[in-house]
Amino acid sequence: MSAARTGDILTYVALVALGVFFAVPFAWLISLALRTPAEVYLGAARFIPSEPTLGNFATILSDPAFLIYLWNGLKLSALGGGLAVALAIPAAYACSRIDFRGRGAVMVSLLAVQMISPLVILVPLYRWMNALDLLNRDISVITIYGALGMPLAVWLLKVAFDAIPREIEEAAEIDGASRLDILTRITLPLARPGIASAFILAMVMNWSQFLIPFVLLERDADWPISVAIFNFAGSVSASTTQLLAAACLVAVLPAVTIFVLLQRMIVSALIAGAVKG
Template sequence: MSGRFGDIATYAILSLLAVFFATPFVWMLSLALRTPSEIYLGAARLIPDAPTLGNFARILSDAAFLTYLWNGLKLSALGGGLAVALAIPAAYAFSRLDFRRKEAALIAILAVQMISPLVILVPLYRWMGSLGLLNLDASVIALYGALGMPLAVWLLKVAFDAIPREIEEAAIVDGASRWQVLMRITLPLARPGLASAFVLAMVTNWSQFLVPFILLERDRDWPISVAIFNFAGSVSASTTQLLAAACLVAVVPAVAVFVFLQRMIVSALIAGALKG
């Protein structure tokens, strides 16, 4: 009986959390489906009298908006790929090698993940400015990779831990080097973990605002997060529906990735815990 009550309480709390987080999206969808005249109704009517998809059509037909979407996708994907590439050697070493203070080093890496980018952006801006690295996609991608690497190290270590060492030891006995074992055996077997680390890093980069806002000054280089922020600063009541439509379109890629890949992500996260 107590177990059943606990399940009911758990689902009730999760339902409340779902309503809490879904409410802003429902309200934003209501705004995005309105005509300019219905914007002034405010919260008086959630469902518009004459819902329209014209706001989405107008946003998606804007060449500048599509450029911002492409910039966001490009920077996020390349930054996520760099984070995973940098994390692979470190995660493999933590998983397979024994060395002093390994646990302390793992905790230190996790502590780095907890540091807000805001702490380092001002000195980073001055340093990159002195090196002539502002307004470069490569600078943003490099910083995305550095910021995403700590979490990727932890995720990939879990994935590598789930792979039996006996498979690698057999390959080493047959004459394979440690590098060949990693590239030809371990990484193919760790594909779900690699994909999960990449997806999480990419989604985090997609929602990143401070880094591109500080490092990219030309509007043609902005990702969608920065572009929407600047558009919101000039929005009026007559264009609120366009802002809502743009925000929804910007959210769709991240939500779609989690919806379609959630099982793979969860299985990769718990793979190390289920080992043995």
């Protein structure tokens, strides 16, 4: 057996092991969500419930408070993702079309900023929002979501803009179009898959955020689903474990659904620049 063949086999084995590592906890979560309170209370070790039920999902979805938490999470995530894309478009377009000194350093700096955990800046953010009287307001969370999602959006949109031939813009410029007209009427429509991908990824990142809304939103009516589940988990008992599992699955469902339905568009947008090169 050749070394290349052996390397491929080891790679696939490692990928399968990694997939199992992440899939088993998720499968156990599904098992818990389908159990009755009696099975959870008795600590049944079997993986497949003896009497599977969807009643846990019906219970949480019939709770108006849970639906409000879902709506809060969707609202904050979507608006934060939209803000990130809106801020990233001019920056990405400038880095793609203008050959200025330090362009590479700017892109690397954005990537470095993306690596900073929100935990590092949490205390300054809280003090800043408190000084601006923006605590317990959606605008505070949305603004921070937009700032945190902008670096990744700039990278994705630069790839999308790089994939658009400059000759198209040059032809429009010869016809008398301004730079703003070229951007809004030509470049942005052609970059729609990349823009949509950047928005979706930013929105999914925002959906999973916990620390920012947990610190800045104190009223439970304003909480997104991530914070609500955390507070529910703090008071969970054996009789409500199955409800917590069902709530976690419902909370994960939007992000998983988006990736499954739009994965082809996201991947094509991510590799567009590489294909062009």
